[in-house]
Amino acid sequence: MGAKLDTRAIIINQYGGKEQLKESTVTLPELKKNQVLVNVQATSINPIDWKLRQGYLQQKYPWEFPIILGWDVAGVIEEVGEDVTQWKIGDQVFARPATTRFGTYADHTIIDADLLVKIPANVSYKAAAAVPLAGLTAYQVLFDHGKLKAGQKVLIHAGSGGVGTFAIQLAKLQGAYVYTTASKKNHDLLKSLGADEIIDYHTTDFAKVVSQADLVVDALGGSDMQQKSMDVLKPGGYLISLGSIEDESLAKEKQINAKGIWLDENSEQLQALADYMETSKLKSVIATTYPLTQKGIYQAHELSETNHAVGKIVIDNH
Numbered sequence: 666m667g668a669k670l671d672t673r674a675i676i677i678n679q680y681g682g683k684e685q686l687k688e689s690t691v692t693l694p695e696l697k698k699n700q701v702l703v704n705v706q707a708t709s710i711n712p713i714d715w716k717l718r719q720g721y722l723q724q725k726y727p728w729e730f731p732i733i734l735g736w737d738v739a740g741v742i743e744e745v746g747e748d749v750t751q752w753k754i755g756d757q758v759f760a761r762p763a764t765t766r767f768g769t770y771a772d773h774t775i776i777d778a779d780l781l782v783k784i785p786a787n788v789s790y791k792a793a794a795a796v797p798l799a800g801l802t803a804y805q806v807l808f809d810h811g812k813l814k815a816g817q818k819v820l821i822h823a824g825s826g827g828v829g830t831f832a833i834q835l836a837k838l839q840g841a842y843v844y845t846t847a848s849k850k851n852h853d854l855l856k857s858l859g860a861d862e863i864i865d866y867h868t869t870d871f872a873k874v875v876s877q878a879d880l881v882v883d884a885l886g887g888s889d890m891q892q893k894s895m896d897v898l899k900p901g902g903y904l905i906s907l908g909s910i911e912d913e914s915l916a917k918e919k920q921i922n923a924k925g926i927w928l929d930e931n932s933e934q935l936q937a938l939a940d941y942m943e944t945s946k947l948k949s950v951i952a953t954t955y956p957l958t959q960k961g962i963y964q965a966h967e968l969s970e971t972n973h974a975v976g977k978i979v980i981d982n983h
Contacts, residue, residue: 669695670702674771675962676731680720683966688959691731693767693775700775701752702744703760707794708769708957709737710965710978711827718966728766735769735980736761738776739784739793749778757784759939761797761930770962772982782935785943792942795949795977799827800938802907802928803835806882810926811903815840817879820871820897824860825851827977828884828907830950831938833858838946844875851975854950872897880905888912895921950976957982 670693677685696702714734716722739759742752752758758781762768767775784793806828807813819836823829824845836843837859846866847855855863864871872893879902881894886908892915894904900920909925910916916923941947952974955961965978 669693670773672771672773674731674733675957675959676733676770677718678730680718680723682719683715683963685718686959686962686966689731691733691767691771693773696744696746696775698746698748699778700746701742701749701758701778701781703738703740703758703774703776704743705738705769705772705774705957706740706790706981706983708735708739708980708982709794709798709827710969710980711736711798712969712972713798715966715970726764726766730766732766733768733771733774735771735774736764737794737797738762738769738774739790740774743773746778752778752781757790758782759784759790759793759797759935760932761801761928761935763930770957770980772957780930780932780935782932782939785939787945788939788942790983791951791954791979791981792949795827795951795979796831796938796942797935798928799977800831800947801931801934802828802926803831803882804934804938805928805931806905806907806926807832807835807839807880810905810924811880811882813839813841813880816842818842818844818875818877819880819882820875820878820894821845821860821882821884822871822890822894823847823884823972824855824863825950825975826884826972827974828882830855830858830976831947832882833860834941834947838941841879844871844878846871854975858950878902883907886911891923895919895923952976952978954979954981956980
């Protein structure tokens, strides 16, 4: 393939605080036969970004520096590998790329062609960039791991977060009854996304409202939260966490299927999400937008670390 490409990127050269985020020029690897080069129009922030920046995932990902963070992308194809037949230069695409040290906080990123999905004509780059990691996580938690079916009851913790806003919509599309927890100020939004009952966690104990649920989606973690979540599940129900399960013996005792999950990249599921967006059945909730600059990424991480952003934090690069 052609020569390696230099691209502007926001990188880290060591683990630590937000001050480690620096603007730099990085040489990307050579494009492989089954890959495409995408001009990044938008990306988004996920908690994995700053957890990785802080060094919590260095055993899972023992990468060399510099590291470009970011695992969502929406953009335009600029170059295609010689074995790529399904995509062409100029196509508008989005993806959850494979997790490498060459992420998406950059003007260009390299993506395996089989992970790409076409952006629907009615969806902006920013709305598309909000979807892949959070939308796929919601989809996999509900259906692959939680086995959610029409008529079942699901409790979605932190409904106004990135995963939560997609999970509410997808659960309703499946025909489930949706409980969710959120601050009072976000209740109208979550009602508009389809939530049936919204519990203000500041004033109300969810365990007094929910009982005999089929599935609890835990985006928060912590042993107290998980223990109470097990109490509201029926025997044989599912507790699916985006972290780890703190007390597996309790889950066993209560006959709860409890597990912590890690996202799998999946273009077929992302295509299903794109189809919903094309027919306006699914939308991205965007908390705020920052530019793809050192300061913009710093501010975006700062907001994400509060765990109080409503929906997704998007990085705009066009």
